[in-house]
Amino acid sequence: MVDNIDVQFIDSSKTETGTARRMIDLRRWDAHTVVGWLEDDFHHFGVTLTHSGDRITGVSATAQRYPWTTCAFAPESLTPLTGQTMLPRCSDIGGMIPMRQQCTHIFDLAGLVMAHAVRGNDHRRYQTITESREILGWKDHKSPLFGPTTITLLQDNAEVMAWHCESGAITDRESGHQQALGRGFRQWTESLPMDKAEHATVLRRALLVSGGRSMVHDRYPNAAAMDQPELCYSFQQERRDQALRMSGATRDYANEPERMLSCVNTRP
Known part of the structure; x- marks a missing residue:
């Protein structure tokens, strides 16, 4: 049973989380372009990576839905990837750009897109339940x-x-x-x-x-109110007070996964 607490940001009446889903789509757009989309209850991001076959020639991202106002500016932090040699594991991106200075989910998606480009596959879709x-x-x-x-x-x-x-x-x-x-x-x-x-x-x-x-994120006025470590772009000390909550940004895809990835046929 949930503790009987009365804290501003906690929904103490909630006893279960419900089913959580996350969808990731990776596809070769053309011979030198790979596009990835990611969506879950809290995030909806896209990444485009262009390459010469062995090097990244360009990378861009779009934030369709996100929890904090500052998240919209996080894609700019991917710029240092341009010109770097592509590596085969999605986790290799951790040695190419600093993770804590990125939007965690754009960072992860960029690594998956890079790995997909190296594999040379046409299409791959993940769903987690x-x-x-x-x-x-x-x-x-x-x-x-x-x-x-x-x-x-x-x-x-x-x-x-x-x-x-x-x-x-x-x-x-x-x-x-x-x-x-x-x-x-x-x-x-x-x-x-x-x-x-x-x-x-x-x-x-x-x-x-x-x-x-388990949380009601709209109860947090900004990222600072969550009192979390500097784990990502919006939680950095210099941004967390200005990272205002995007009210109404949360979705519930527990029973409707078919509604996810509405932008999948577009290029970020």
Whole structure:
């Protein structure tokens, strides 16, 4: 049962999160262009990457729906990718630009788009499904404490990875491997075959984002009110007070995944 608390930003009446979905679409637009779109309840972003075959010649992004006013300016931080050699793992982007200075979700999508360009595939679509979790309580009146859940990854409508998740760790359904979501996670994914590593990276982010379904974000006037570390572009100290809440930006795709990615046939 949820703790009986009365805090301005917490919806203490909510006892479960409901099903969370995230959709990512990657496609080769032409011989030298790859386009990616990402959407979940809280975000809707697109990235276009152009390349010469081995180097990035240009990158742009668009923010269709986002939680904070400052998120709209985050795509500018991708500029240093231009001219860099393309690398095959989506996680390789972490060595190319500083993650904390980016919008987390545009950063992730740019890495996936780059990896897709190196693979040379025409099209790939991911959907993650995080089953509803019980909200057990709140740590320090701001961080939700969750019961166990299962998260599944579909690639082109076929299941490719699934985890049982409990107490900040996952158990991979196929291998039985147990792994903390924090320290050591990147080392684990780097030891996996490339596709499996990408699947795990996509699942981890989706699982973390799904926790947002426990909150009412419109109750936070700005990013500073969430009192979180400097994890991304809008949460940096110099922006968090000016990062105003985009009221009404949250959607609920639990039962309507077909409504997601409405911009998928356009180029960001």
